Amino acid sequence: xxxxxxTASLIExxxxxxxxxxxxxxxxxxxxxxxxxxxxxxLHQTVERIHVGKKYGDxxxxxxxxxxxxxxxLGEIDLExxxxxxxxxxxxEEI
Amino acid sequence: xxTPSRKDSHGAGVYLPEANNALSPEExxxxxxxxxxxxxxxxxxxxxxxxxxxxxxxxxxxELVSASQLEEEELDPxxxxxxxxxxxxxxxxxxxxxxxxxxxxxxxxxxxxEGVGLSRAVCVAQxxxxxxxxxxxxxxxxxxxxxxxxxxCSGDAPCLLALSVADECLQSPCCEKKTGYREAVFGGSPxxxxxxxxxxxxxxxxxxxxxxxxxxxxxxSLPSAGSAARHFGPQLPAPDPxxxxxxxxxWPLRLSLPSHLTQLHPQHQRILKQQQQxxxxxxxxxxxxxxxPDSYANLMTQKEKDWVVRVQMVQLQSENPRLDDYxxxxxxxxxxxxxxxxxxxxxxxxxxxxxxxxxxxxxxxAYESVVRIEGSLGQVAVSTCFTPRRAIxxxxxxxxxxxxxxxxxxxxWVLYRIEKMFLQLLxxxxxxxxxxxxxxxxxQRSSRVEKLFQALKAxxxxxxxxxDDGFLQxxxxxxxxxxxxxxxxxxxxxxxxxxxxxITRHLPFLVKRDVADQALQMLFQPLSKCIRHLTFRExxxxxxxxxxxxxxxxxxxITMVLQNQFGISLLYAxxxxxxxxxxxxxxxxxxxxxxxxxxxxxxLTAWEIAQMPTASLAxxxxxxxxxxxxxxxxxxxxxxxxxxxxMEYVTVEIRx
Numbered sequence: 001x002x003x004x005x006x007t008a009s010l011i012e013x014x015x016x017x018x019x020x021x022x023x024x025x026x027x028x029x030x031x032x033x034x035x036x037x038x039x040x041x042x043l044h045q046t047v048e049r050i051h052v053g054k055k056y057g058d059x060x061x062x063x064x065x066x067x068x069x070x071x072x073x074l075g076e077i078d079l080e081x082x083x084x085x086x087x088x089x090x091x092x093e094e095i
Numbered sequence: 096x097x098t099p100s101r102k103d104s105h106g107a108g109v110y111l112p113e114a115n116n117a118l119s120p121e122e123x124x125x126x127x128x129x130x131x132x133x134x135x136x137x138x139x140x141x142x143x144x145x146x147x148x149x150x151x152x153x154x155x156x157x158e159l160v161s162a163s164q165l166e167e168e169e170l171d172p173x174x175x176x177x178x179x180x181x182x183x184x185x186x187x188x189x190x191x192x193x194x195x196x197x198x199x200x201x202x203x204x205x206x207x208x209e210g211v212g213l214s215r216a217v218c219v220a221q222x223x224x225x226x227x228x229x230x231x232x233x234x235x236x237x238x239x240x241x242x243x244x245x246x247x248c249s250g251d252a253p254c255l256l257a258l259s260v261a262d263e264c265l266q267s268p269c270c271e272k273k274t275g276y277r278e279a280v281f282g283g284s285p286x287x288x289x290x291x292x293x294x295x296x297x298x299x300x301x302x303x304x305x306x307x308x309x310x311x312x313x314x315x316s317l318p319s320a321g322s323a324a325r326h327f328g329p330q331l332p333a334p335d336p337x338x339x340x341x342x343x344x345x346w347p348l349r350l351s352l353p354s355h356l357t358q359l360h361p362q363h364q365r366i367l368k369q370q371q372q373x374x375x376x377x378x379x380x381x382x383x384x385x386x387x388p389d390s391y392a393n394l395m396t397q398k399e400k401d402w403v404v405r406v407q408m409v410q411l412q413s414e415n416p417r418l419d420d421y422x423x424x425x426x427x428x429x430x431x432x433x434x435x436x437x438x439x440x441x442x443x444x445x446x447x448x449x450x451x452x453x454x455x456x457x458x459x460x461a462y463e464s465v466v467r468i469e470g471s472l473g474q475v476a477v478s479t480c481f482t483p484r485r486a487i488x489x490x491x492x493x494x495x496x497x498x499x500x501x502x503x504x505x506x507x508w509v510l511y512r513i514e515k516m517f518l519q520l521l522x523x524x525x526x527x528x529x530x531x532x533x534x535x536x537x538x539q540r541s542s543r544v545e546k547l548f549q550a551l552k553a554x555x556x557x558x559x560x561x562x563d564d565g566f567l568q569x570x571x572x573x574x575x576x577x578x579x580x581x582x583x584x585x586x587x588x589x590x591x592x593x594x595x596x597x598i599t600r601h602l603p604f605l606v607k608r609d610v611a612d613q614a615l616q617m618l619f620q621p622l623s624k625c626i627r628h629l630t631f632r633e634x635x636x637x638x639x640x641x642x643x644x645x646x647x648x649x650x651x652x653i654t655m656v657l658q659n660q661f662g663i664s665l666l667y668a669x670x671x672x673x674x675x676x677x678x679x680x681x682x683x684x685x686x687x688x689x690x691x692x693x694x695x696x697x698x699l700t701a702w703e704i705a706q707m708p709t710a711s712l713a714x715x716x717x718x719x720x721x722x723x724x725x726x727x728x729x730x731x732x733x734x735x736x737x738x739x740x741x742m743e744y745v746t747v748e749i750r751x
Binding site for chain 1: 389391392393394395399400403404406407410411
């Protein structure tokens with residue numbers, strides 16, 4: 001359902017897995033549950049991903065409410081392609 | 096979906112068993128047994144009650160009643176999680192659901208209170224209704240029905256929706272049997288239809304969620320004897336699978352809710368696990384969508400989504416979309432044009448591409464910020480919803496503070512001026528487009544143009560600046576150059592000439608300022624057009640500025656001008672025009688002073704050009720053909736040769 005043709009909207013992204021980059025440099029991955037007109041986001045089952053070189057570590061965080069102005073960018077994660085990445089997951093302690 | 100065996104039972108007259116088809120095979124046997132009981136129960140409970148109760152819940156209750164005849168322990172947990180899940184999904188109080196659910200777990204035979212069953216039924220309808228509306232496009236219409244549809248539905252919108260939805264189902268040609276059933280069991284049928292719909296769709300999915308959802312309506316509450324009023328005599332037509340097959344893809348997403356991954360009450364979870372261990376037949380999870388059925392889906396209801404969209408639309412409202420949203424309007428026009436062309440060429444499949452149309456929402460009218468009551472002293476504190484308390488008008492009325500002549504504020508001021516002027520220019524251009532030739536308008540237009548011209552020439556904040564400063568400041572900015580370039584064609588001749596002269600007067604300055612942008616080129620076209628209208632006198636004026644030796648410098652401005660592309664192009668254009676004028680006027684009387692000045696100019700220019708190393712001579716944007724002959728007339732052979740060398744180089748470059 002195209003709500004607003006010719007515009008970009010987060011409505012279609014709801015309930016999908018997203019990667020969100022914040023202004024402070026954090027990378028969050030979670031299911032986008034709710035939005036509002038300021039692009040404040042509610043992320044569910046969020047995981048904070050820390051990258052070091054070719055490795056990354058995930059910290060499970062739970063539910064996030066992100067104020068819209070702090071979002072740099074966000075993009076949908078294709079769940080099938082999520083696993084093919086050259087990066088290697090390691091434990092958080094290691095990171 | 097509906098197994099063939101079940102179809103036969105359909106003839107039994109009661110729709111209910113149909114819905115039960117979704118149950119796992121091992122339960123079907125039980126169903127068979129229970130069916131006669133069910134039928135009896137239904138018919139037994141069909142008492143026409145008074146008008147007191149709303150029919151919908153009653154009807155639902157009946158189903159629930161009949162379903163509850165299936166006293167199967169195994170089915171309860173299936174139902175319970177669904178119920179619970181459905182309730183959790185809506186904003187029903189969970190506490191209401193839980194006791195019922197729990198009791199379902201513990202003892203399926205416990206006679207449930209009517210109220211509980213009622214709420215649960217309603218809840219189910221609520222849960223199901225939105226899905227159905229999205230399912231069938233024609234069903235969406237039903238959402239527009241007035242909410243106060245009838246006395247029998249106590250304003251319960253989702254129920255109403257469910258009813259109207261089912262109504263549609265019944266009305267659709269796909270429905271096999273349309274009896275007077277509709278009127279009779281209006282309350283009951285929709286829900287049943289709904290469920291068969293669900294079952295069918297789910298059945299197609301071959302997912303075990305089917306098992307969970309299906310028994311849902313039939314689980315629960317035993318109404319007391321005095322309930323129910325529907326006569327289920329005639330058969331409920333089974334909705335045609337094809338009807339509900341239409342958006343099969345949306346179903347899994349929508350109806351994935353009652354899944355085994357739901358947040359379950361721990362007891363339910365345990366029972367479920369037991370069940371699983373018993374080895375219930377499981378279909379392999381349909382890998383249609385990438386993830387497992389999302390249990391948290393649709394936390395944001397459709398209403399909320401619509402609300403957000405609406406707010407965003409309101410923000411997009413504009414009175415002048417061509418001004419505010421120029422690029423989208425242009426894009427859309429091009430798209431439409433392309434489609435129209437395609438259609439003309441015979442492409443049948445013309446699709447209407449959507450255009451963003453903002454709903455016209457009346458903005459809340461401005462409220463009175465200060466309320467004055469006669470007889471009161473001063474302002475009375477009035478509290479509105481926008482401002483809890485607004486005792487004084489805190490709007491500054493004073494003039495802007497005297498800004499310091501700091502560079503940044505100066506620059507900002509210039510930019511601000513340019514923006515304002517652009518708006519004026521756009522207005523003028525729009526006027527030009529819409530109403531080309533109307534005498535009344537042309538006066539208005541020329542006054543606008545004049546206003547704009549004055550704004551362009553206007554001073555900055557300090558009136559100590561030189562006359563042309565405002566203009567020059569505007570020209571220093573790239574956008575200002577664009578403004579002037581667009582303005583020149585519509586200016587009257589004398590105004591345009593004055594601008595041109597100002598430019599030539601300050602050409603070195605402009606050239607210096609333009610090093611970063613290199614945007615002066617855009618002025619060349621309109622200026623060259625303007626040059627053609629110059630009189631000889633004016634031309635001389637312009638050129639003389641370039642020849643003047645500025646105080647404290649041995650270098651003529653022309654030297655720098657020659658090194659800049661725009662400068663040299665302008666110079667050549669001027670010279671060429673001068674030559675034209677001279678050749679035209681040669682037959683007439685020659686104002687000797689002018690003529691000698693002209694000659695001096697030419698000689699000097701030639702000399703300067705010759706002086707410059709070829710490498711540093713800029714390449715002009717246009718090389719007028721009468722320049723060389725011009726120089727030939729006035730200058731000696733040697734010099735001409737030098738000039739030729741330089742200019743030929745240039746002309747070769749241009750030609751290539």
